[in-house]
Amino acid sequence: MTTLSPMRQAYGSALVELGAARPDVVVLSADVSNSDFSWMFADAYPDRFINVGIAEQSLVDVAAGIAYAGLVPFANTFAFLFATRAVEAVRTHCCYGGANVKLMGAYAGVSDSFDGPTHHAITDIAILRALPNMTVVSPADPISIAKLLPQIASWPGPVYVRLNRNEVPILFDERYAPEIGHAIVHRQGADVTLIGTGIMLSRSLDAADVLAGRGIDARVVEVHTIKPLDAATIVTAASETGAIVTAEEHSIVGGLGGAVVEALADACPVPVERVGIADAFATSGPYADLLEHLGLTTGAIVDAAVRALALKSRQSAGGSPTATPSVR
Numbered sequence: 001m002t003t004l005s006p007m008r009q010a011y012g013s014a015l016v017e018l019g020a021a022r023p024d025v026v027v028l029s030a031d032v033s034n035s036d037f038s039w040m041f042a043d044a045y046p047d048r049f050i051n052v053g054i055a056e057q058s059l060v061d062v063a064a065g066i067a068y069a070g071l072v073p074f075a076n077t078f079a080f081l082f083a084t085r086a087v088e089a090v091r092t093h094c095c096y097g098g099a100n101v102k103l104m105g106a107y108a109g110v111s112d113s114f115d116g117p118t119h120h121a122i123t124d125i126a127i128l129r130a131l132p133n134m135t136v137v138s139p140a141d142p143i144s145i146a147k148l149l150p151q152i153a154s155w156p157g158p159v160y161v162r163l164n165r166n167e168v169p170i171l172f173d174e175r176y177a178p179e180i181g182h183a184i185v186h187r188q189g190a191d192v193t194l195i196g197t198g199i200m201l202s203r204s205l206d207a208a209d210v211l212a213g214r215g216i217d218a219r220v221v222e223v224h225t226i227k228p229l230d231a232a233t234i235v236t237a238a239s240e241t242g243a244i245v246t247a248e249e250h251s252i253v254g255g256l257g258g259a260v261v262e263a264l265a266d267a268c269p270v271p272v273e274r275v276g277i278a279d280a281f282a283t284s285g286p287y288a289d290l291l292e293h294l295g296l297t298t299g300a301i302v303d304a305a306v307r308a309l310a311l312k313s314r315q316s317a318g319g320s321p322t323a324t325p326s327v328r
Helices: 007-021 039-044 056-068 087-095 124-129 142-154 200-213 231-241 256-267 287-293 298-316
Strands: 004-006 025-029 049-051 072-078 102-106 135-137 159-162 167-169 184-187 192-196 218-222 225-227 244-251 272-277
Touching: 004 007, 007 025, 007 039, 007 142, 025 039, 025 056, 039 049, 056 072, 056 087, 087 124, 124 135, 124 159, 124 225, 124 244, 124 256, 142 159, 184 200, 192 200, 192 231, 192 298, 200 218, 200 244, 200 298, 218 231, 225 256, 231 244, 231 256, 244 256, 244 298, 256 272, 272 298
Parallel strands: 025 049, 025 072, 072 102, 102 159, 135 159, 192 218, 192 244, 244 272
Antiparallel strands: 004 167, 135 225, 184 218
């Protein structure tokens, strides 16, 4: 039975631990501390917590000033706001100057489910990874947040982190040792590679089990750092398995799938199927229902793998290698 745990509570606890280890860490909030659990840091270290109010551009600007003063600010608001309302401040005041600001994007993907399309963060990876000097991190479970947060604090320059609102499967234990910028091969396989990020990693692992039951040997790779992308691991997987499926809680335009295709275009062009959200706004509703409706499921990854394998076979037989992205 899969154990579920709230990702935002794990974030709050990890933030408190980080504050104990790093007296230079300062936490800022755009009046969302009750939502993302950064209130836990505020309770533990009130002298290092600043609520700037519902003013996301000011949140980023104040954080940049604190960073230039030599401290390490963790700025908290909803993920979609970093990629929309605050993006000019992020670009100019964080990325252009290389400010050591950590942008913690709560309620990423469609996890702010009932607030609807205006509050969904389904284009944030595409927008923020395009900014020079930006690092983009997408943890897969509560353990990964605790493991990655100290690295994020030590990583130079601006970092954007996607955080899910809801309970998610616990995938790892204390042996899990992620490193920013390095993908992780969780399962070896020779027929097709499934590349997952965020909550879609758990579905990729489940899909590999389903495919194994059909006699298909699937490799599973976790990309928790979308920028800088570990192109070497992806190219190796493509050259050894000959087919790729990407899975993300994000638009198929410009996200993980786009980054993977960019990496493979010159180095190792193979059939690639992208499982993600179609180029459209998502609707509102219960989170689990939304994921099902949008095709962010184990079954969708399995179907995409079958299509990728068919394209691989056709390419081997001398046909066209062109792949149609999966949008279901």
